[in-house]
Amino acid sequence: MRTQARQAVAGAASGTASLAAFFGASELLAIATGPGSQPAIAFGQVVIAHTPEWLKNFAISHFGEDDKLALSIGIYVIFAALAALTGVLAWPGRRWLGVSAAFVLGAVTGLSAAAQPSSSASQALPSAIGALAAAAAFSALCRPAKAPLAGPAGPNAPAGAANVLPRRQLLAGAGSLIALGAATYVLGREALARAYNAAASRAAVRLPRPFSATPKVAGTSFDVPGLAPYITPNKDFYRVDTALVVPELSTENYSLTVHGMVERPAIFSFDDLLRMPLFERAITMVCVSNPVGGPYVGNARWLGVPLAHLLSLVRPKPGADQLFMTSSDGMTIGADLKAATDGRPAMLAVGMNGEPLPFEHGFPVRAIIPGFYGYASACKWLVDIEVTTYAAKKAYWVKRGYALDGRVKLESKIDTPASFAQLKAGPVSVAGSAWHPGVGIRKVQVSVDDGPWHDASLAAVESVDTWRLWRWEWHAAPGSHSLKVRAVDNNGRVQTAASAPVYPNGASGLQSVVVTVT
Amino acid sequence: MKINRTLVASASALLMAGVSLMPASAMAQSKSMNDAPPVTSATDFGPACGAVPKAGAGSFAGMTKAPVATAASHNPVLSTLVSAVEKAGLVDTLNNAKALTVFAPDNAAFAAVPKAALHALLANKAALTKLLEYHVVAGRLGPAALVGVHKTIEGETLSVAGSGASFNVNGTSQVVCGNVQTANATVYIINSVLNPSA
Numbered sequence: 001m002r003t004q005a006r007q008a009v010a011g012a013a014s015g016t017a018s019l020a021a022f023f024g025a026s027e028l029l030a031i032a033t034g035p036g037s038q039p040a041i042a043f044g045q046v047v048i049a050h051t052p053e054w055l056k057n058f059a060i061s062h063f064g065e066d067d068k069l070a071l072s073i074g075i076y077v078i079f080a081a082l083a084a085l086t087g088v089l090a091w092p093g094r095r096w097l098g099v100s101a102a103f104v105l106g107a108v109t110g111l112s113a114a115a116q117p118s119s120s121a122s123q124a125l126p127s128a129i130g131a132l133a134a135a136a137a138f139s140a141l142c143r144p145a146k147a148p149l150a151g152p153a154g155p156n157a158p159a160g161a162a163n164v165l166p167r168r169q170l171l172a173g174a175g176s177l178i179a180l181g182a183a184t185y186v187l188g189r190e191a192l193a194r195a196y197n198a199a200a201s202r203a204a205v206r207l208p209r210p211f212s213a214t215p216k217v218a219g220t221s222f223d224v225p226g227l228a229p230y231i232t233p234n235k236d237f238y239r240v241d242t243a244l245v246v247p248e249l250s251t252e253n254y255s256l257t258v259h260g261m262v263e264r265p266a267i268f269s270f271d272d273l274l275r276m277p278l279f280e281r282a283i284t285m286v287c288v289s290n291p292v293g294g295p296y297v298g299n300a301r302w303l304g305v306p307l308a309h310l311l312s313l314v315r316p317k318p319g320a321d322q323l324f325m326t327s328s329d330g331m332t333i334g335a336d337l338k339a340a341t342d343g344r345p346a347m348l349a350v351g352m353n354g355e356p357l358p359f360e361h362g363f364p365v366r367a368i369i370p371g372f373y374g375y376a377s378a379c380k381w382l383v384d385i386e387v388t389t390y391a392a393k394k395a396y397w398v399k400r401g402y403a404l405d406g407r408v409k410l411e412s413k414i415d416t417p418a419s420f421a422q423l424k425a426g427p428v429s430v431a432g433s434a435w436h437p438g439v440g441i442r443k444v445q446v447s448v449d450d451g452p453w454h455d456a457s458l459a460a461v462e463s464v465d466t467w468r469l470w471r472w473e474w475h476a477a478p479g480s481h482s483l484k485v486r487a488v489d490n491n492g493r494v495q496t497a498a499s500a501p502v503y504p505n506g507a508s509g510l511q512s513v514v515v516t517v518t
Numbered sequence: 519m520k521i522n523r524t525l526v527a528s529a530s531a532l533l534m535a536g537v538s539l540m541p542a543s544a545m546a547q548s549k550s551m552n553d554a555p556p557v558t559s560a561t562d563f564g565p566a567c568g569a570v571p572k573a574g575a576g577s578f579a580g581m582t583k584a585p586v587a588t589a590a591s592h593n594p595v596l597s598t599l600v601s602a603v604e605k606a607g608l609v610d611t612l613n614n615a616k617a618l619t620v621f622a623p624d625n626a627a628f629a630a631v632p633k634a635a636l637h638a639l640l641a642n643k644a645a646l647t648k649l650l651e652y653h654v655v656a657g658r659l660g661p662a663a664l665v666g667v668h669k670t671i672e673g674e675t676l677s678v679a680g681s682g683a684s685f686n687v688n689g690t691s692q693v694v695c696g697n698v699q700t701a702n703a704t705v706y707i708i709n710s711v712l713n714p715s716a
Contacts, residue, residue: 291588292610293613293614294585294614418614418615418616419610419612419616420615420651420671480644480647480651482611501588509610511610511614512607512609512610512611513610514606514607514608514611514647516651516673
């Protein structure tokens, strides 16, 4: 019995040591072939893809946002258990069993890596090298001793003892191998993180063509110096968030968990999202902290998965009214569930003006819901959506007193002339923008020195979800003057002159600009 | 035996190296929920800086994030100036300007103006605008660039003299709290209202 127990220990140690060799060697090679080729990661992706619903529900409801971590730990624990078991079964006379198991492991993980979308055969190399290392390790540990054993040899020697290494050497060797494998694995992970940073991941993204895109329209702007362009370039797009360090996620490890009051909770990889039908829509975004005449407003063409489609996959339950979204940096954004499915182009965006989202603007995935301020709609670096109720959960800014109703107010601004501009008497182009995303702008008017309102000329728009540019030709007389602007939306509503501060639901008021004409 | 010792030694060394690398990469990935770090009042100077609220929107930290008219509106020391700015309709213009230097008379400065003259001024939008524009210079002037003659928005010039933490405008108005940062303007709080025609 004791000998059997000792043999079991020796077998388990050797099996585990060989697994350590597998992970150590494969991780080192993965530095060359990339994060997706790591055997455990690749295998994990396959597991996620084939997990039955009930098991996914269990994982999400029990682990919540730690579901990925739980999966990783689960995989390592299962592999370690299988390796130990194989070692025990193979000990001491069935070395072929351990060696074969090493190659089976290499084959399973290698095929998982090579089978990933946009993957190649080279992605299987780390698994192959790992298998060789594991096979070699097991062979070395399970080999007959070269030197004669201490003690009686020959026909009186204990049965089976002549075929294995002395116990101390064996356990020391196994222990060293485990330590070496673990160390190499950790180092390999670090080197991988440095070599395959998020920038490389973003550069590798190939955005699919949308099934539908807002047609581009001529005449959406005016040739007036100082007037912002109709489409805001990414580098000029306003950025307001609380991230001290911009999160840099990579698509290889990305996943979006959708759970809560849904029939079918799900975990989506980045590739899953890219495979869904995508549309592209021009949408103007506004920050709630935009003061009257302020810069926190911008317009871009966003490419993404319609939220309605995503929600149809998970099937929200009756009674739910909030999409409680969580960002990778911990920010939470609560969005109106009804608005996500009422026909407006609400989406999970993966592209901005023709390229993958810039890091500062939420790479790889963010939400966009036209008609709502960002704090109530547009979670960046989106990793989790819980379908829930406003009664049950309060998002970050709502906890700080901002309104539950985050609808964007009808507003307009003057881009040019600028504050305190020194102008020449005569014709002056006054120009700017106006917006009421989801409704659209019908009219813009300008008043000089609180005088009568003059209608401005309006540029074309691609949809009611974008701002509308305007211009008015002013015949400026010398002196100090103030210019004021207001807009009328497509419902006939006139922009309010009532002044409201940014807090708690967005600024309102008619912007004025004081200039000097000589 | 010799091989095993070497293996153990090298494994331990590698393990320690790997473990020490992990915190570094974890820090590189760290995110914070905090807003931008507050500007310390060490950059401000002057005897009256103590009158600025210690916390909240009107404090030095609160004002750095707000455009100048909004920042001033949170500061009780500047309430008369703020109501003058509102009467002149200059709030948006000041808030949306790119970069300004503002010489801001505090409440005591306005209290020193004879009541009748002050009321007449507040009732005359054109005169009020002209007066307030005389307190604004285009561009953000730090203390190092402060001394000298500067053209104001109103059109006429003002001159600043002094050094260190002691400056005066036009020879008579003392800077009592200077180099106050707001989102779009550097503010110098002064103890008397400036006069363009003086």
